[in-house]
Amino acid sequence: MKKTFKKEKLLKWSRINRQVLIGAVLFLAFIFPLFNLLGWMGMVWVRLGVKVAVFVLLALGLNIIIGETGLLNLGYIAFFAIGAYTTAIFASPRLGFHLPFWLLFLLSGFFAVAFGFLLGLPTLRLRGDYLAIVTLAFGEIVRITLNNWESVTNGPGGIPGIYDPVIFGLRIDNNFEYYYLTLGLIILCLILIRNLKNSRFGRAWNALREDEIAAECAGIHVSMAKLLSFMVSSLFAGFAGCIFASLQKFVNPQYFVFMQSVLVVCMVVLGGMGSIPGVIAGAIALDTLPEIIRHTFAFWLPSFLGEDFLTSFPPLLQNFLFDFDRYRMLIFGLAIVLMMIFRPEGLIPSRAWQRELHEIDPRLLEETQMIRFDLEEEEKDLEV
Amino acid sequence: MLRLEKVQTHYGRIEVLKFIDIEVNEGEIVCLLGGNASGKSTTMKTILGIVRPTSGRVVYRGEVINDVPTAQRIKMGIATVPENRRLFPHLTVLENLEMGAFTRNDKLGIQEDLKRVYQLFPVLEERKNQRAGTLSGGEQQMVAVGRALMACPKLLIMDEPSMGLSPALVDQSFEIIKEVNKQGVTIFVVEQNAQAALSIADRGYVLQTGEIVMEGKASELLKSDKIRKAYLGEA
Numbered sequence: 001m002k003k004t005f006k007k008e009k010l011l012k013w014s015r016i017n018r019q020v021l022i023g024a025v026l027f028l029a030f031i032f033p034l035f036n037l038l039g040w041m042g043m044v045w046v047r048l049g050v051k052v053a054v055f056v057l058l059a060l061g062l063n064i065i066i067g068e069t070g071l072l073n074l075g076y077i078a079f080f081a082i083g084a085y086t087t088a089i090f091a092s093p094r095l096g097f098h099l100p101f102w103l104l105f106l107l108s109g110f111f112a113v114a115f116g117f118l119l120g121l122p123t124l125r126l127r128g129d130y131l132a133i134v135t136l137a138f139g140e141i142v143r144i145t146l147n148n149w150e151s152v153t154n155g156p157g158g159i160p161g162i163y164d165p166v167i168f169g170l171r172i173d174n175n176f177e178y179y180y181l182t183l184g185l186i187i188l189c190l191i192l193i194r195n196l197k198n199s200r201f202g203r204a205w206n207a208l209r210e211d212e213i214a215a216e217c218a219g220i221h222v223s224m225a226k227l228l229s230f231m232v233s234s235l236f237a238g239f240a241g242c243i244f245a246s247l248q249k250f251v252n253p254q255y256f257v258f259m260q261s262v263l264v265v266c267m268v269v270l271g272g273m274g275s276i277p278g279v280i281a282g283a284i285a286l287d288t289l290p291e292i293i294r295h296t297f298a299f300w301l302p303s304f305l306g307e308d309f310l311t312s313f314p315p316l317l318q319n320f321l322f323d324f325d326r327y328r329m330l331i332f333g334l335a336i337v338l339m340m341i342f343r344p345e346g347l348i349p350s351r352a353w354q355r356e357l358h359e360i361d362p363r364l365l366e367e368t369q370m371i372r373f374d375l376e377e378e379e380k381d382l383e384v
Numbered sequence: 385m386l387r388l389e390k391v392q393t394h395y396g397r398i399e400v401l402k403f404i405d406i407e408v409n410e411g412e413i414v415c416l417l418g419g420n421a422s423g424k425s426t427t428m429k430t431i432l433g434i435v436r437p438t439s440g441r442v443v444y445r446g447e448v449i450n451d452v453p454t455a456q457r458i459k460m461g462i463a464t465v466p467e468n469r470r471l472f473p474h475l476t477v478l479e480n481l482e483m484g485a486f487t488r489n490d491k492l493g494i495q496e497d498l499k500r501v502y503q504l505f506p507v508l509e510e511r512k513n514q515r516a517g518t519l520s521g522g523e524q525q526m527v528a529v530g531r532a533l534m535a536c537p538k539l540l541i542m543d544e545p546s547m548g549l550s551p552a553l554v555d556q557s558f559e560i561i562k563e564v565n566k567q568g569v570t571i572f573v574v575e576q577n578a579q580a581a582l583s584i585a586d587r588g589y590v591l592q593t594g595e596i597v598m599e600g601k602a603s604e605l606l607k608s609d610k611i612r613k614a615y616l617g618e619a
């Protein structure tokens with residue numbers, strides 16, 4: 001009986017905690033690179049921070065299609081590639097272009113959106129498995145085109161020497177600046193997502209996810225809503241690609257393989273489809289986990305336990321811990337299977353999906369618990 | 385208000401509607417009767433534009449709407465209670481009702497209509513935060529009707545609104561249809577429950593394997609031997 005009371009309190013706490021958590025994460029995100037200046041962590045981590053930020057952008061974008069609209073896109077990395085290559089082609093010695101950064105940024109977004117439209121148009125009638133296969137094929141087509149269109153993309157050799165962005169006279173050329181640039185972009189995108197989610201478009205997307213014919217009967221232009229979903233999510237990928245290309249100073253087709261699309265899907269699914277904090281958490285977790293594990297066993301633990309503590313492990317395990325990056329997909333696969341069994345709604349679930357996967361609405365649960373609590377009180381009264 | 389002129393509809397090569405003529409006048413309740421697979425739902429889908437007729441014309445308020453997309457037709461004032469309800473199962477009752485008003489911009493009017501729906505179905509107000517998929521069948525039917533009303537329609541098209549309802553609720557739901565009609569909504573309703581439908585309708589049509597085989601005043605249809613035998617279970 002006491003347990004029910006505790007649960008109710010917990011529910012309230014979890015709600016407050018969620019806000020505190022979001023605040024804390026934002027704060028941490030802002031001061032994170034300063035740890036390097038204080039000498040608490042190496043530059044690798046700042047660089048990893050930039051990479052994580054780029055993938056947060058990607059995951060947020062893909063979430064619009066998968067989480068909000070309920071359509072599976074397995075070729076999402078292609079839009080990232082289009083953004084990155086647009087920047088590479090128009091701001092490198094390759095063809096001799098050097099466009100100003102703001103224009104590059106918009107162009108990257110524009111091309112990604114244009115291709116989002118092109119992919120969306122013929123796939124309007126497809127759902128589920130069929131859509132997944134077509135998007136997968138699209139992703140491969142883009143990669144293979146980049147690989148073979150030597151006159152422009154230099155094929156498998158890629159495009160080196162991408163210029164640094166210059167924003168308001170400031171040259172972005174170190175990891176700190178890249179980090180804050182990307183963080184700023186993330187915040188902009190978050191504001192955009194918030195507004196979209198609460199707008200007619202957001203409601204139309206959610207209705208589509210539930211039942212296409214019912215959505216149509218409610219007066220939603222299903223094709224337009226789908227196209228828009230494709231285009232907005234491509235926009236995010238295009239922006240992310242632009243920053244990524246500028247950061248890496250080099251792009252090549254091998255980076256934009258199918259596995260990368262899968263990785264972003266994993267971020268969205270593991271984090272919690274349709275949940276913004278969840279998707280961000282998913283991107284952070286999947287990007288940092290391999291690094292953290294590798295560092296733990298390669299640097300941190302040896303510094304405490306002595307250089308050769310690993311040699312006492314079986315060779316296979318040693319290999320595994322040192323080379324964690326190579327086993328990444330294996331671990332992710334396992335993580336996803338486990339998540340689907342024990343926590344299908346993701347790390348930080350959205351309310352809608354929570355409702356979907358657990359028959360009882362938490363708000364109703366709360367009500368019944370209140371009632372039980374009242375009964376409990378009555379019982380006590382009777383006892384007295 | 386709505387007229388089907390020699391409408392023919394195919395699914396692939398199968399002809400389902402064979403040149404049917406139906407007319408629904410402003411302010412009327414018209415019902416469409418017919419056995420299973422006679423093409424009733426197909427007629428509704430043709431009116432809504434979910435399937436397109438292969439020949440003939442669908443005329444709504446003097447305008448041929450054959451090529452108008454579904455969403456546009458909803459904007460023009462046609463709302464529907466689709467077959468099998470088709471709620472948004474994971475949205476709450478309130479969210480479902482709000483989706484019904486998707487094409488509208490008048491916030492005040494929407495609020496008023498929401499109140500009106502809650503008046504018609506008080507249980508929906510109690511359950512407004514419950515997700516629609518967990519409601520009982522009868523409650524879901526109420527949401528489906530409420531959602532259609534939220535569109536503030538001129539013409540309401542209902543495909544078996546009494547499906548899955550207990551006899552008491554069937555009567556109640558037809559009372560509600562009558563009530564809605566009195567408030568100025570023209571109603572075209574498909575029903576298996578001929579007795580209940582004809583008792584509130586002005587006129588009726590009988591569909592048999594894609595052809596209109598009988599039409600007339602509801603009171604006359606109720607008296608007709610053929611109808612009594614086929615749909616009212618009388619020998």
Ligand SMILES: Nc1ncnc2c1ncn2[C@@H]1O[C@H](COP(=O)(O)OP(=O)(O)OP(=O)(O)O)[C@@H](O)[C@H]1O
Binds near residue numbers: 395398400422423427
């Ligand atoms: N999408 C479709 N593709 C092919 N055939 C279809 C399709 N929808 C319906 N049909 C066929 O068209 C015929 C009429 O179907 P319809 O749904 O209009 O019947 P109905 O009169 O509403 O029947 P019921 O009373 O059982 O709902 C049926 O034979 C059905 O099999």
Ligand SMILES: [Mg+2]
Binds near residue numbers: 424425543
């Ligand atoms: Mg039917």
